[in-house]
Amino acid sequence: MATHIISSCDMLVSLTGTPGTGKSTVSNLLRKRGYHVVDLNVMAIEKGFTIGYDKKRKCYIIDEERLSKYLEKDLSGREGITILEGHLSHLMKHLDIVIVLRCKPSELKKRLEEKGWSEDKIRENVEAEALDIILCEAVSLHRNRVAEIDTTTLSPTEVANKVEEILATRNIESYRPGKIDWLEEVFW
Ligand SMILES: Nc1ncnc2c1ncn2[C@@H]1O[C@H](COP(=O)(O)OP(=O)(O)O)[C@@H](O)[C@H]1O
Numbered sequence: 113m114a115t116h117i118i119s120s121c122d123m124l125v126s127l128t129g130t131p132g133t134g135k136s137t138v139s140n141l142l143r144k145r146g147y148h149v150v151d152l153n154v155m156a157i158e159k160g161f162t163i164g165y166d167k168k169r170k171c172y173i174i175d176e177e178r179l180s181k182y183l184e185k186d187l188s189g190r191e192g193i194t195i196l197e198g199h200l201s202h203l204m205k206h207l208d209i210v211i212v213l214r215c216k217p218s219e220l221k222k223r224l225e226e227k228g229w230s231e232d233k234i235r236e237n238v239e240a241e242a243l244d245i246i247l248c249e250a251v252s253l254h255r256n257r258v259a260e261i262d263t264t265t266l267s268p269t270e271v272a273n274k275v276e277e278i279l280a281t282r283n284i285e286s287y288r289p290g291k292i293d294w295l296e297e298v299f300w
Pocket residue numbers: 129130131132133134135136137138223224226227263264266267268271
């Protein structure tokens with residue numbers, strides 16, 4: 113993989129994916145293993161980088177530009193690996209690796225139902241996953257630095273192991289996007 117020189121910390125990683133793909137669960141495991149993981153949603157709200165509240169979706173609208181600029185300063189000079197977690201983390205700048213967690217739409221639906229989400233929010237996210245929205249955004253911004261992990265049949269520990277493997281080797285060859293195609297499942 114080509115080396116990418118960044119202006120902030122040693123290695124800046126985005127752990128992104130449609131809500132329900134397991135970002136927070138995996139992040140908690142990675143924290144326990146000693147990794148520095150930043151929850152971008154929490155940080156954006158704590159630091160006031162919001163530009164309103166979406167009543168329909170019941171969530172804050174985050175000012176990604178200001179969040180990215182803040183991170184650049186906040187992480188400047190930091191050594192080691194920093195993982196930015198959240199469904200907006202791939203929109204940040206200077207990322208060395210972007211890991212997109214994926215989940216088969218039917219399984220994602222189950223996970224979001226178990227979380228007690230509303231039908232509207234479940235549909236919106238299942239559709240977004242089926243259409244590869246986050247993956248496409250990530251690839252258009254970060255090109256060959258994007259990896260994807262299909263979490264459908266993996267346990268959170270197995271997903272965390274794969275993330276660790278990517279971080280340790282800095283090699284995303286076996287995780288290059290393109291192998292996953294949910295459309296077969298949607299239009300059967
Ligand atoms: N690999 C997995 N296999 C099965 N269920 C999972 C997996 N990862 C997460 N979950 C479950 O799916 C739900 C959503 O996970 P969460 O980590 O909150 O996703 P995200 O942070 O991406 O929105 C949780 O109830 C969690 O327990």
